[in-house]
Amino acid sequence: MTQLQVLKVFVAAADRGELWIHTPAVELPLAGHPLVGTSWLLRREGVEVPVLRPPAGEVPTWVDGDDTWIRARPEWAPEFDMHQLAAPTDVDAHPGAGRDKVLQVWSWGDETAGDVRVRVFPTRMGIDEDEATGSAAIRLGALLRRPLTIHQGVASRIVVEPAPDGTVAIGGRVEFVERADYSDA
Template sequence: MSSTIAVDVVRVFTNEAGEHGNELGIVRSDASTSGREQAIAAELGFSETVFVDELGRRLSPDDGGSERTAVIRIFTPVAELPFAGHPSVGTAWWLAHEGSPVDVLLERAGDVRVRYDADRTWITGRASWAPHFEWMPLADPAQVDALDPAAVTAGHHYAYAWIDEEAGALRSRMFAPELGIAEDEATGAAAVRITTVLGRDLEILQGRGSRLSTRLGAGESVEVGGRTVADQRIEL
């Protein structure tokens, strides 16, 4: 590439010790990135890369006050997404970490509300914004662990089993080869959908050890939240 582009990398949905989590590349959009977003995301190779286009303020539709906004675009290595959970949570956390917390992320799917709560960042999504998944309910977590990503060659597949059904604890893995993602370490959009499917709040253990929490809301809205940590800064 002809110019240097700074990329902040964070890990989203870590455990309490800051381990695991899904890597996310975050780029501030400017003239050097305009029209090159897909190529940059492909070169980075993360499951998603976010481009932060604009920070601003607008009147709140609830109380007429002011709310802080950011316009973002989300790319996998092969396609742009209208909405995704781990990029939304990670970008909201990163903006606050950089001194610019927001109330709403303006994404192509719609307005994604943000809530900060101690060491967790929460966003509210809608099931209809997420891709359609092939659900793979299995008998126990060991069967989820034994799956081979290479055996999945198309579509979006979400495998899950109860760790503790009474407590809402779920073990999961997600495979999306058509998006250039052999296996996603932590998938917020899938967490939104599976929460709607199962009709209850969940505590999800995904991938190698990532942790996602969900809260079922009104209609098709679901909050998904977790911890994010800074990982590294790289340049292209």
């Protein structure tokens, strides 16, 4: 059985959106999907905040239809060793990364439509492979400077919208799976 490698978000002040993000190995100043998920969860719990405040800075958040969004500066995201591959099948067949890597491999699925297949191996952060990596999506959106739909993991879809001011918005649908108690963790 594979052990689930979890990013944890610690909310210090829900009404102000103050929080910290940790992987199994490091604290992150910004992580896209934990912020999208935290924004969604706070709303679900009746706390609507227009801005989240991770260590990196103020991150606006909003809902549009079924998608929850954040907007951040790409330089706040962790750096990824990014490699473009020839085809989505090459991305799917990639063997992964060594122990001290933060690797993103990607390929156009349909360049005209902005569809991209991605896998991320943040092993230096204590995670073998991430199902959805919003911070890598922010970095890729800044690099390519165009709207994208990123398909990552088994079923993750990350919508990417770069802005003229250099920030990048990412969004997607969040699904509640289960409530876990980490009080003893």
